[in-house]
Amino acid sequence: MEVYLDNNATTMVDPEVFKAMEPFFCTIYGNPNSLHKFGAGTHPKMVEALNYLYEGINAADEDDIIITANATESNNTVIKGVWVDKILNGNKNHIITSEVEHPSITAVCKFLETQGVSVTYLTVNEEGILDAQQVKDAIREDTALVSIMWANNETGKIFPIAEIGAVCKEAGIPFHTDATQAIGKVPVNVQACNVTYLSFSAHKFHGPKGVGGLYVQKGYELTPLLHGGEQMGGHRAGTVDVASMVGMGLAMHLATKPEALEFENTEVKRLRDKLEDAILELPETVVIGGKDNRTPNTTLISIRGVEGESMLWDMNQKTIGASTGSACASEDLEANPVMNAFGSDSELAHTGVRFSLSRFTTEEQIDYAIEVIKNAVKRLRTISSSYAYTPKHHVSEL
Ligand SMILES: Cc1ncc(COP(=O)(O)O)c(C=O)c1O
Structure with a gap:
């Protein structure tokens, strides 16, 4: 049986989405900016897609949604746009973010530091989150932007976005949130949370x-990352990938309609909890950051005495895919930076395995995964020099 438990890295395309995209390759293939009927033929489905995107995050009609290549580009566009507009061409010089953002935020901030920008990286508590008061305390006269993720990719921990949005609104500072891991898992409402x-x-x-x-909230212009043609109203040059935009719109609709979010919060959560509870029956296992305030599909579990990579190897042999951290970092055997940020000891930091489910995960898959994982832990602890051969963890106790 094949079991894919790495949905925070990427997900299977919903077959309905795939079907909706197909006509835009060989049938409706005009350039949307062309004036003839081939170009115009793309418009109805593009408009529908855009409407789905607005609906999915509760954007107001006058707000803007720019189609980009991925969240990495969106994050770069915001931070570098603010850098040009408010720092190079304004009188601000400070950005507030957290220490557990995705590298598409932190690497940009590190780059801007080399250009003289001052960045505050807020720390997270032992539960892996921070509170709005920390943001308030960090705000300075010259703060140009606050950027805090909606949900963490590794732990699934959900940040207090509404409270942070309120703090930023009161201080008159634009608020960016990376909602890459939140969409389709928890309700996302830009208006209710004062998101810019x-x-x-x-x-x-x-x-x-x-x-x-x-x-982009109405009234907030950004210098574009990509200059060129007038696509996206000049906010992002380059011919838009129509098939992908149509697919994204429908995917947003399917993932964020109330019954889908309900399914996520009941059925997907039930399977995640079943898997997690079964692993936690093993001694010296712990959910990093604890169980509260998480996206319903994610668990990051530390299994003492078992290297995360060894677990992945064993599971892979039995056709189960999971992760030791974000996909971008998984070939890097450095300890997981998010776990380090939690203050975990260095052994714990190397023993985290992230399981992330989706609406396509089945009960049979979870039952199979539980069996494989328990056997793998037993085997790996038996051969672990840091676990099995210490008197405290005699093999017979495993
Ligand atoms: C929180 C978060 N932000 C941004 C990204 C980057 O997404 P992409 O690789 O699609 O640009 C990821 C990907 O894992 C993520 O988890």
Whole structure:
């Protein structure tokens, strides 16, 4: 049996989404900016897709949604746009973010630091989150942007976005949130949370890879990352990938309609909890950051004495895919930076395995995964020099 438990890295394209995209390759293939009927033929489905995107995050009609290549581009666009507009061409010089953002935020901030920008990386508590008061305390006269993720990719921990949005609104500072791991898992409402900019990536919610979005609240202009043609109203040059945009729109609709979010919060959560509870029956296992305030599909579990990579290897042999951290970092055997941020000891930091489910995960798959994981832990602990051969963890106790 094949079991895919790495849905925070990417998801399967929903077959309905795939079907909706197909006509845009060989039948309705005009350039949407062309004036003839081939170009115009793309418009109805593009408009429908855009409407689905607005609906999915509760954007207001006057707000903007820019189609990008992925969340990495959306994040770069916001931070570098603010850099040009408010820092190089304004009188601000400070950005507030957290220490557990995705590298598409932190690497940009690190780059801007080399250019003289001051960045505050807020720390997270032992539960892996921070509170709005920390943001308030970090705000300075010259703060140009606050960027805090909606949900963490590794732990699934959900940040207090409404409270942070309120703090930023009161201080008159634009608030960006990377909602890549939140869309389709928890309700996302930009208006209720006073969000100025929001990033997302279609492939995280059963849409295609290579397309994403950037929400921009009305009244907030950004210098574009890509200059060129007048596509996207001049906010992002380059011919839009129509098939992907149509796919992303439908994927957003399917993932964010109330019954889908309800399914996520009941059935997907039930299977996640079943898997998690079964692993936690093993001694010296712990959910990193604890069980509260998480996306319903994710668990990051530390299994003492078992290297995360060894677990992945054993599971892979039995056709189960999971992760030791974000996909971008999984070939890097450095300890997981998110776990380090939690203050975990260095052994714990190397023993985390992330399981992320989706609406396509089945009960049979979870039952099979539980059996494989328990056997793998037993085997790996038996041969682990740091676990099995210490008197405290005699093999017979495993
Ligand atoms: C929180 C978060 N932000 C941004 C990204 C980047 O997404 P993409 O690779 O689609 O650009 C990811 C991908 O894992 C993510 O988890």
